[in-house]
Amino acid sequence: MNEPITKQDIKKVRYRWLLLGEAAWNYEKMQGLGYCFSMIPVLKKLYPEQEDMKKALNTHLQFFNTHQEFAEIILGIDIAMEEKEGIEALEAVSAIKTGLMGPLAGIGDTLFGVIANTIFFSIGSYMALEGNPIGVIMYLIWGCIRVALRGQFIRIGYREGTKLIQNLGDKMNRVTEAASILGLTVVGALIPSVVNANVPFVFKSGEVKMELQNILNQIMPSLIPVLLVALVYTLLNRKGMTSFKAIIFVMILGIVCSVAGILG
Numbered sequence: 004m005n006e007p008i009t010k011q012d013i014k015k016v017r018y019r020w021l022l023l024g025e026a027a028w029n030y031e032k033m034q035g036l037g038y039c040f041s042m043i044p045v046l047k048k049l050y051p052e053q054e055d056m057k058k059a060l061n062t063h064l065q066f067f068n069t070h071q072e073f074a075e076i077i078l079g080i081d082i083a084m085e086e087k088e089g090i091e092a093l094e095a096v097s098a099i100k101t102g103l104m105g106p107l108a109g110i111g112d113t114l115f116g117v118i119a120n121t122i123f124f125s126i127g128s129y130m131a132l133e134g135n136p137i138g139v140i141m142y143l144i145w146g147c148i149r150v151a152l153r154g155q156f157i158r159i160g161y162r163e164g165t166k167l168i169q170n171l172g173d174k175m176n177r178v179t180e181a182a183s184i185l186g187l188t189v190v191g192a193l194i195p196s197v198v199n200a201n202v203p204f205v206f207k208s209g210e211v212k213m214e215l216q217n218i219l220n221q222i223m224p225s226l227i228p229v230l231l232v233a234l235v236y237t238l239l240n241r242k243g244m245t246s247f248k249a250i251i252f253v254m255i256l257g258i259v260c261s262v263a264g265i266l267g
Contacts, residue, residue: 006048008086015044016078017157021150024071033068038078038100045082055090062093069104070111075153077103079160119145125193132197194232195225200257202227203267227266 019041027036042063050056069077077100084092084099127141206213219226231253238249260266 008045008048008082012044012048013079013082013157013161016041016082017075017154019044020071020075020078020157021153024074032064032066034074035064035067038067038074039063041078042081045085049085049089058090059085059093062097065097065100067100067104069108070115072115072149072153072156073107073111074104075157076107076160079157079162080164081160083161083164115149125197129193129197194228198225198228198231200227200231200266203264 020037024034024037024041027040028034029036039060042059046056046059046063050059067074080099080103081096084096088095123142123145127138130138130141132138202215202219204215206215223229235249235253238244238252239246257266
């Protein structure tokens with residue numbers, strides 16, 4: 004009989020994926036090599052025969068690409084299946100990897116890559132602007148939370164096996180939708196607080212004086228910051244545009260509009 008899989012073996016897989024899962028990323032296999040490298044501690048125990056080991060390595064060297072955090076759920080499921088069925092499970096494991104990596108990538112990218120990053124960066128930046136030192140380390144705190152969550156994901160995947168996604172499929176969709184609404188609300192509320200832009204132009208006719216900014220505030224408070232954010236969002240959706248280019252564009256636009264007296 005093969006040696007049983009221990010918690011230490013699962014930790015080895017987890018740390019390999021955490022530290023080197025993306026180190027060998029390439030356009031042919033993407034995360035395939037990193038996935039195979041991460042599984043080696045378990046494969047050595049499960050497949051003492053050389054031919055079985057070769058077959059397992061070839062299976063795990065196949066194309067693989069998903070969100071880094073949620074990949075640990077697939078790793079946990081993979082370990083559980085191969086521990087139970089051995090070499091006979093490789094075909095099913097390959098199918099599960101292919102079937103889950105897309106949906107989990109969408110969920111992971113939404114929750115971790117977009118919503119959570121935006122919320123923590125926005126709150127941290129605002130706190131730093133207010134002189135709060137916690138704002139500087141806010142993203143570091145979130146990074147530690149992510150590492151801790153990843154450790155739980157691989158344990159959950161190993162414990163629950165293939166039942167996990169079936170049981171949580173509908174709930175995960177609701178969680179993603181709720182988190183998206185929360186993220187949009189937070190970002191929307193931060194726009195007038197963080198983006199500082201106004202129109203200094205004052206119209207004068209005899210004793211009549213009208214400040215254009217007051218008129219704009221009556222139409223919609225913080226209208227200029229919202230328009231600036233919409234402009235940047237539109238730029239980032241253009242082909243060939245990067246965040247760095249957008250930052251340079253905003254800097255130049257701000258300088259030109261300030262010199263011309265359009266923005267203050």
